[in-house]
Amino acid sequence: MLTLKLITEQTDRVIKGLNKKHFQGAEEAIQKVIAMDAERRAAQAALDQKLAASNQAAKEIGALMKAGKKDEAEAAKAQVAALKSECKELEDKKTRMQTEMDAFLCTIPNIPYDEVPEGSSxxxxxxxxxxxxxxxxxxxxxxxxxxxxxxxxxxxxxxxxxxxxxxxxxxxxxxxxxxxxxxxxxxxxxxxxxxxxxxxxxxxxxxxxxxxxxxxxxxxxxxxxxxxxxxxxxxxxxxxxxxxxxxxxxxxxxxxxxxxxxxxxxxxxxxxxxxxxxxxxxxxxxxxxxxxxxxxxxxxxxxxxxxxxxxxxxxxxxxxxxxxxxxxxxxxxxxxxxxxxxxxxxxxxxxxxxxxxxxxxxxxxxxxxxxxxxxxxxxxxxxxxxxxxxxxxxxxxxxxxxxxxxxxxxxxxxxxxxxxxxxxxxx
RNA sequence: GGAAAGAUGCCGGAGUGGUCGAUCGGACCGCACUCGAAAUGCGGCAAGCGGGUCACACUGCUUCCAGGGUUCGAAUCCCUGUCUUUCCGCCA
Structure with a gap:
């Protein structure tokens, strides 16, 4: 499949190439990929943030346990519970987007080199x-x-x-x-x-x-x-x-x-x-x-x-x-x-x-x-x-x-x- | 097909719940020593997805066969699958 880098950085060239290959709906397909990629990134960023918070909390709880402060640890645990479900949701979303994008990318053909002649058959x-x-x-x-x-x-x-x-x-x-x-x-x-x-x-x-x-x-x-x-x-x-x-x-x-x-x-x-x-x-x-x-x-x-x-x-x-x-x-x-x-x-x-x-x-x-x-x-x-x-x-x-x-x-x-x-x- | 054991970085091989992306050894790369090499010493040595930068630096997340689960926290515990090895059976 085409690389995202190529699609995002040389969009026009990709679209021209797909047209040369007589791929129908090149423009729309590429715009769709770009949109999917942006969405995927946003989901990733959001998930990373939550995970970072949750990792941090886990560390703190560990430290509290070690210090023998059971009560404080228990209190912290309760707070983390909410984070957990959010993470799960974001995780699912990210995976789904990644899968969808990959599947869609697979339906887009390679683009021809300049030396390839124009033609349909x-x-x-x-x-x-x-x-x-x-x-x-x-x-x-x-x-x-x-x-x-x-x-x-x-x-x-x-x-x-x-x-x-x-x-x-x-x-x-x-x-x-x-x-x-x-x-x-x-x-x-x-x-x-x-x-x-x-x-x-x-x-x-x-x-x-x-x-x-x-x-x-x-x-x-x-x-x-x-x-x-x-x-x-x-x-x-x-x-x-x-x-x-x-x-x-x-x-x-x-x-x-x-x-x-x-x-x-x-x-x-x-x-x-x-x-x-x-x-x-x-x-x-x-x-x-x-x-x-x-x-x-x-x-x-x-x-x-x-x-x-x-x-x-x-x-x-x-x-x-x-x-x-x-x-x-x-x-x-x-x-x-x-x-x-x-x-x-x-x-x-x-x-x-x-x-x-x-x-x-x-x-x-x-x-x-x-x-x-x-x-x-x-x-x-x-x-x-x-x-x-x-x-x-x-x-x-x-x-x-x-x-x-x-x-x-x-x-x-x-x-x-x-x-x-x-x-x-x-x- | 039956039974048992196992799957960790390029390779070997530790690690049985918290600071482990992971001890150690080998290979490899850089530096020092050398006329050069060997030996030795020091350092480095996973990838993916992001943020960041002209580019570095720096930085968040993920990954210890795969997929689920337990837990605040999993390489480590549980379940399922796949594969490998050994023994038995069968067999070119």
């Missing part, structure tokens, strides 16, 4: 880089990946339906091996770039879901194990970022660079049509995530490095790709700036999103209470958090199958994956 996203070179010469009528996967016995969608349901494919043979090859390739690349590999739990508690912002608003997007009140993670971002919940890092520990491969689970309620065909949208999929935590002054540089890393991955795989700078209206709730990577699927004639690389500024850190201590001043400040997919497997697999398909029905293995696959062609 995906159509307004800015293509900042385009590389549409195909890795191979394709057959006259290229097949979509679901046909290739079926012909080469790589993925069995029907079997997944039998075992679990739609959106849970079964990978087998070279299809399964391709999954493992990509996971290892991506992790090796991340390690080479200095990211520490993490293998976190794939099930998290409420506090973690809240920390990264999936809860409370996006509750319906996650699978929920009600008996234990745990959630299946929609991305490794959740458990990995939560490592740093309620943590104060030292400045010299920054930037933190973590990577993790996990299975990701998404309910994707409401999705339909050609979007969900084949591997385009699944309920369970593999993804390698990179997460960074950095100082405010260095986070932009970090973000750039992450973008270069992800670009390196798609380049090495030889896939046609483009990079989009998302416009204000299409960015996620929590990000300050976000770039999407898309690879081109020749057979489907469409771009498939394989990565989003975002800087959340302090928005996520504020909710997480992820802070760092300055080496010089010893002051504590909120960190900046960033993350990105590097990369999500299914659409990469779709693109590889489609863009590397050969006239004889086989699929050429991208050079970088050959050592991981142990073969040059999938046939």
């Amino acid at each position: 995906a159509a307004d996203n800015l293509v900042v880089k385009l590389n549409d070179k195909m890795p191979c010469e394709l057959p006259a009528n290229p097949k979509p990946h679901w046909e290739i996967a079926k012909d080469l016995n790589l993925i069995d969608f029907d079997l997944g339906v039998k075992i679990t349901g739609a959106g849970f494919p079964v990978y087998r043979g070279l299809g399964a091996r391709l999954q493992r090859a990509l996971i290892n390739f991506f992790l090796d690349q991340a390690r080479a770039a200095g990211y520490e590999e993490i293998m976190p739990p794939t099930v998290v508690n409420q506090a973690s879901g809240y920390g990264t912002g999936q809860l409370p608003d996006k509750e319906g997007q996650m699978y929920h194990c009600e008996v234990d009140d745990l959630y299946l993670i929609p991305t490794a971002e959740v458990p990995v970022t939560n490592i740093y919940r309620d943590v104060i890092l030292n400045e010299k520990e920054l930037p933190v660079k973590n990577t993790a491969y996990t299975q990701c689970f998404r309910r994707e309620a409401g999705s339909y049509g050609k979007d969900v065909r084949g591997l385009n949208r699944l309920h369970e999929f593999s993804k390698i995530e990179i997460v960074r935590i950095d100082t405010p002054e260095h986070s932009a540089e970090s973000h750039k490095e992450m973008l270069e890393h992800v670009e390196g991955l798609v380049q090495k795989l030889g896939l046609p790709y483009r990079i989009l700078r998302l416009c204000g209206g299409d960015m996620s709730f929590t990000s300050s700036v976000c770039y999407d990577f898309e690879v081109y699927s020749e057979a489907q004639k469409r771009w498939l999103e394989v990565s989003s690389v975002s800087n959340f500024d302090t928005y996520q850190a504020n909710r997480l209470h992820c802070r760092f201590r300055r080496t010089d001043s010893k002051k504590i400040e909120l960190c900046h958090t960033l993350n990105g997919s590097a990369l999500a497997l299914p659409r990469i697999v779709a693109a590889i199958l489609e863009d590397y398909q050969q006239a004889d029905g086989s699929v050429k293995v991208p050079d970088v994956l050959v050592p991981y696959m142990g073969c040059e062609y999938i046939r």
